[in-house]
Amino acid sequence: MNPELLIPLLAAAVQSGTPILYATLGEIFTEKSGILNLGVEGIMMIGALAAFVSAKFFGNPILAFLIGGCAGAFLAGIHGLVCLNFQGNQVVSGLALTILGVGLANYLGTPFIGQAAPGFSPTPLPVLSKIPILAPVFFNHDPLVYTAYLIPPAMWAFFRYTRWGMGMRAAGEYPRAASAAGLRVAGYRWAGVLVGGYLVGLGGAYLSLAYTHLWTNGLSAGRGWIAIALVIFAFWHPGRAVIGAYLFGGVMAFQLRLQASGTHIPSSLLLMLPYALTVMVLVLSSWKRQGTGVPSALGINIEPSE
Amino acid sequence: MRRAMFFWVFICVFAWGVASAADTPMKVGFVYVSPIGDAGWSYAHDQGRLNIEAMDGVTTSFVEAVPEGPDSERVMLNMARKNYSLIFATSYGYMDPMLKVAKQFPDIVFMHCSGFKTAKNMGNYFGRMYQARYLSGMVAGAMTKSKILGYVAAFPIPEVIRGINAFALGAQSVNSDVKVRVVWTKTWYDPATEKEAAKSLLDVGADVIAQHQDSPAPQEAAQEKGVYSVGYNSDMSKFAPKSHLCAPIWNWSSFYKEMVEKVQNGTWKNKSYWYGLEHGIVDITPMGSMVPKAVQKRVLAKKDEIASGKAKVFVGPIKDQSGKLRIAKDTPADDQELLGMTWFVEGVVGTTQ
Amino acid sequence: MFKFIIKKRQAPLVWSSCLVFFGALVLSLAVSAIMLALQNKPPLTAMVLLFNGAFGSLLAIQDCLIKAVPIFLCSLGVAIAFRLQIWNIGAEGQYVLGAIGATWVALRFPDLPWFVVLPGMLATAFIAGGLWGLIPAVLKLYMRANEIIVTLMFNYLAILFLDYLVYGPWKDPVSFGFPMTREFSTSAIVGKIGHTQLNWGILLCIFSGVAIWIFFKYTRLGYELKASGENIKAARYAGLPYHRLVMLVLFLSGALAGWAGFLEASSTINRLQPSIVVGYGYTAIVVAWLARLNPVSIGIASFLLAGLRVGLEHLQLDLQVPAAFGGIMEGLILLTVLAGSFFVDYRVSLGKKS
Secondary structure (H helix, E strand, O other), rough: HHHHEEOOOOHHHHHHHHHHHHHHHHHHHHHHHOOOOOOHHHHHHHHHHHHHHHHHHHHOOHHHHHHHHHHHHHHHHHHHHHHHHOOOOOHHHHHHHHHHHHHHHHHHHHHHHOOOOOOOOOOOOHHHHOOOHHHHHHOOOOHHHHHHHHHHHHHHHHHHHOOOHHHHHHHHHHHHHHHOOOOOHHHHHHHHHHHHHHHHHHHHHHHHHHHHOOOOOOOOHHHHHHHHHHHHHHHHHHHHHHHHHHHHHHHHHHHHHHHHOOOOOOOOHHHHHHHHHHHHHHHHHHOOOOOOOOOOOOOOOOOOOO | HHHHHHHHHHHHHHHHHHHHHHHHHEEEEEEEEHHHHHHHHHHHHHHHHHHHHHOOOEEEEEEEOOOOOHHHHHHHHHHHHHHOEEEEOHHHHHHHHHHHHHHHHHHHHHEEEEEOEOOOOOEEEEOOHHHHHHHHHHHHHHOOOOOOOEEEEEEOOOOHHHHHHHHHHHHHHOOOEEEEEEEEEOOOOOOHHHHHHHHHHHHHOOOEEEOOOOOOHHHHHHHHHEEEEEEEEEEEOOOOOOOOOOEEEEHHHHHHHHHHHHOOOOOOOOEEEEEEEOOOOOOOOOOOOOOOOOHHHHHHHHHHHHOOHHHHHHOOOOOEEEEEEEEEEEOOOOHHHHHHOOEOOEEOOOOOO | EEEEEEEOOOOOOOOHHHHHHHHHHHHHHHHHHHHHHHHOOOHHHHHHHHHHHHHHOOHHHHHHHHHHHHHHHHHHHHHHHHHHOOOOHHHHHHHHHOOOOHHHHHHHHOOOHHHHHHHHHHHHHHHHHHHHHHHHHHHHHHHOOHHHHHHEEEEEEHHHHHHHHHHHHOOOOOOOOOOOOOOOHHOOOEEEOOOOOOOOOHHHHHHHHHHHHHHHOOHHHHHHHHHHHOOHHHHHHOOOOOHHHHHHHHHHHHHHHHHHHHHHHHHHHOOOOHOOOHHHHHHHHHHHHOOOHHHHHHHHHHHHHHHHHHHHHHHHHHHOOOOOOHHHHHHHHHHHHHHHHHHHHEEEEEEEEO
């Protein structure tokens, strides 16, 4: 493949990885509090649809983006209800949420297929877009990509330095002790689920507002599941999530450019690359580290106290 | 006197009987392989269906997103049991199931799209989309400066390959060193992937993007980069007003109307209907204002030639990617060859897998 | 002020599990009906249509049975895994691998008689599907890779591998370049029972169901599996062979899904093509969770969910309800059952806030 393609490839990696980044960050936030939410794919779809429809009706992409997040939080709230109030098994509830979310989005979104809505366009940043090499890769995208740059450091600081952040980590690591110490574990978990769901919804909204300005069935195409895998790759650390998301975005962009360059490798095999890479990355991450950063109480429901 | 009365009563009853039989609307069913909202293949068929729904004495219905195989067989059986008189199945994979159902219901007319099997009560039909593709290729070839055309394609099945070939031939007829680069997305409607595929073609220097996809995402990519694009299935200019040159489109309305009328008056035959520009099943949208008038004139002239039968798209000498001669000089390819086309013509860069 | 007092029951109510299930079903149907009403489709007619379409005639019931066969096999496999708290999301991919394995035999040996070919296909489907389940097991045991993600990724890989085969080396030379293999010879096709549309695959279901039931009730390994599932740490402490159990469970899970793939390819479509993938593996998750491990309840749940799919087609045909509605209903059913199970395990009463 032509080396001239490298810069465009990296730029494509950043853009393609952005929706995955939002979703991964959202899921990290949820899992840190101890709740496993496998419904990411469904939440992304709902977020994408809500954002698209809002953009159509209100004409304001920023408002639409925020509404997409709200829709995501709402759907995640169902998961929270089933797991936190009804002690439902978190794995199964998440799976059900995916099935429901995808079905709901496809069903409600049917009238909107083939329509256009206002969205975000690439806006180069004023000074930074003059820097050679770095500029086209990082600073020549739509505003939502730039917003995504801000979230990982904010999240890292939140978990490290704020009282709420530490409380949330406690809810995820040693909920019983935390509860005994007076922390409202359920409250922190609800926050984890809702805020996490909000971010995942933003990831979906990115797909229909910026990545494309369209909506169709199956817009997220499995990205939600990739995000869940990347949470493990990132060892639940927001910074590493960035690497994972852009890496993954890069692979997806890479195999398409390989085709465009005229390779003879069958496209079905090339399409396997992202998924095979996810498996490899997951295996290597899980294998190498002892105590990988997984919140100890992840996925375990806390019995309601008397 | 009594006899006259009986006679008149008889006439009235007879007339009433005929009238009510005529009142029972003819039920026409459609089986789609994807949701009609895909703004693409199934959508185009459904537009045709809506046209005949408006006809007197006809009601229609459809089932969408039916997987090929036993599900489709069951769907068609259901329609047959519910006394539909005419059933259209719009995907290749419905062929064998339809044949099985047709054997069980000899009074119902079955029409299969894009296949080749027939029975006494089953015919097949398709449209010569490649003719419209050829014309769009001419436009693209005339507008390109980099001589690289990008084609975002869904699945390497014959109709897509045929379309790419026709597009390439059309482009080469106005600009002989044009190359067409193909990227397979393996999906009919995934805007994100399609857009990324279009961008990857733009990155290798394409300055016109064409597509055999159902979403306008590749058009968006072209517009963002400031280059040209060719749409598909419907006029996509509202998504990319500055880029959209033209689009090859389907128009099933007149065909479906013709079939319904034929069945209604008993003149339907169980043959293969493969109509093209001459019947209006395929067409290209009006070309955008950025296309010079001279080019538009040339393309429209060619359109008339093909529609009248004076010119054919796939006429030799045509070589494939490896240089082998596939269609001999001055020989038009026959329909069988076209239906099973799995090779690319010279000038197309990409695999057929 | 009042608040809810929640106490865990000493022993979960048994008969009320059924009540919960049906209550959840009714609730899901009600919500679905409301959704239909919001879209101006007559809800009551829709529900009637749904039932009639699925169960209203012998032909409909036959359709449901045919559809229930692959769902049953996949669900049985997934349920076994769930018992050990192994989340096998990969039934879809294992189903595909089974179909691929069986197809290999069918294409390679078209001229051998059926009593050689069919067992051969059975065996290769079993092994291929089983291996596709075993690999994630190994990755989980030795590299601690989360099986949810791995099995899910393996689904995508399997489907893409199928695509590669039917667009490439296995493409049918006479089907005009469409992605499908050659039609299987009659010796490779599992036939229909008499004049019905049912195929002999039903025997495979009965066989698997009985075999699994015996396995769990009467064998030592089965007992170990059940015990380990209840409390993994305690089981390990007691020396039960957790590693071997995980591998066995995922292999079996995949093998059963593989058989479902074999039946679909052989009996229903008579060749291998991409449209063999219709989401049975995901429906299986819903069924397995609803029915726990009793093969009989898995059978019933499979039948009901097959009925849902069949009935939905009638909704599509007569009321133009979009196809995506099925996903909504499946998701709703699962969620409501999950929520409803709460009342089986916990007692809720009103009390005063102190």
